[in-house]
Amino acid sequence: QITLKESGPTLVKPTQTLTLTCTFSGFSLSTSGVGVGWIRQPPGKALEWLALIYWDDDKRYSPSLKSRLTITKDTSKNQVVLTMTNMDPVDTATYYCAHGTTTWFDPWGQGTLVTVSS
């Protein structure tokens, strides 16, 4: 059974850098074809894909946010870390990590709400 769980701060100030960790079990990020992605959802709004990292360390980023995002993995800890710089109130959202590729995401973590406010 694959499970994922997001962790990180619930509140960040404008201009700060957000660091989120996805800790997973039930699969290995050293297995060919496997990836972990990040998707966010502002309150009451639609899903937005952010980034994805593959087993071979290949990385994909949303073009609109690429300059602010970094995704890394620690295979030994079964973790994927997403950093987002220069946070703004419009970045307030629930952030999800999910097992998958650029063509599907399954399953998803429970999500973590991050509020950006001074």
Place this chain on the structure above:
Amino acid sequence: QSALTQPASVSGSPGQSITISCTGTSSDVGSYNLVSWYQQHPGKAPKLMIYEVSKRPSGVSNRFSGSKSGNTASLTISGLQAEDEADYYCCSYAGSSTYVVFGGGTKLTVL
């Protein structure tokens, strides 16, 4: 504004069938058979219902089906049940620069 266009809401009575459309462009939906659909109940994480246009993951009811024609993908739910009431999002692969695009979501109400 989301890259893929979905109706804001659809509704149907128990037992009926409904279809949710997802309109993209020739750069995403129209070019790849890589459309997925997600169901999201309030306060919950999304759940994969359909991938690669029409494939169902293990455990997903066969009342859910997907199709595509040109730049528009569709999700059909037959035999509507109260538990189907949720938000539904489409998603498509969009090539090697944009990668992933989501729709704006559709709220399904079971009357």
